[in-house]
Amino acid sequence: MQLYDSIIKDTLEMLSALPARSYPYSEAGAWRDTGESELVMQRDAAYELGGDGKPAVNFSCVTSDTGFVDKDEIIVLGKDLREIKTSVPFARIAVIQIEDISVEEGDTEPLFRAIQDIDFVKYHVYPEGYMVRTSSENNREQVRISKKALAAGIDFYKIGCDYIAHYKQDPNIKAVKLFFVTDPAADYAKLAGHSKKVHEITLTLSKILEGMPTDCGSCKLKPVCDEVEGMRELHFGKNKAEFKG
Numbered sequence: 001m002q003l004y005d006s007i008i009k010d011t012l013e014m015l016s017a018l019p020a021r022s023y024p025y026s027e028a029g030a031w032r033d034t035g036e037s038e039l040v041m042q043r044d045a046a047y048e049l050g051g052d053g054k055p056a057v058n059f060s061c062v063t064s065d066t067g068f069v070d071k072d073e074i075i076v077l078g079k080d081l082r083e084i085k086t087s088v089p090f091a092r093i094a095v096i097q098i099e100d101i102s103v104e105e106g107d108t109e110p111l112f113r114a115i116q117d118i119d120f121v122k123y124h125v126y127p128e129g130y131m132v133r134t135s136s137e138n139n140r141e142q143v144r145i146s147k148k149a150l151a152a153g154i155d156f157y158k159i160g161c162d163y164i165a166h167y168k169q170d171p172n173i174k175a176v177k178l179f180f181v182t183d184p185a186a187d188y189a190k191l192a193g194h195s196k197k198v199h200e201i202t203l204t205l206s207k208i209l210e211g212m213p214t215d216c217g218s219c220k221l222k223p224v225c226d227e228v229e230g231m232r233e234l235h236f237g238k239n240k241a242e243f244k245g
Ligand code: SF4
Pocket: 204, 208, 212, 213, 214, 215, 216, 217, 219, 220, 221, 222, 223, 225, 231, 232, 235, 243
């Protein structure tokens, strides 16, 4: 499963140029999770990640390539939560190694469902004092941090452990590399472009599932399939003679 591999490769190359702090995952390290959404009022907030119109990028990429993620890890690029005083640009990116899910005779349903389940994990993580606001329209993930959580010692390592603990409940997931980025030197516009592309790839899988036409020449998704290695093979299986590109 290589659909997202070029995005992963580019993202890892881009982020590796920035100074980083890396922490191994530990289930015991997770910040308290409330299990349900919590409202952090403006007056109780210290600041917002991605607030005041700053970038707030989020995406998750899955891969079956074992070369990208070798262990569960949290990587912080830029200031950590307790070093931040005001709104900052923000990105949270998950690179997730999964079992190879085979697509037989163009039946993308098992793969699409697995990817969707992994993508939905983020909607079930509720760290205390860390209120996530997402927008599916532009893939933003903005976070309001409460003063109380800061005083109690919240940081990205503990938040990352909470996220990874939730990811690891999915039996398809083997390892997760989770990035929290606040470094102003990061190329957030490029990361936002990757986020959009990830969304387009997943959308294309869902459209194939709905029963797309088999003529690539007249298909609206052709620009995505032209760019993403492996997409046509997913749609048509090994019988490439079926499609007209
Ligand atoms: S493989 Fe061709 S028909 Fe299938 S979604 Fe892509 S462009 Fe459309």
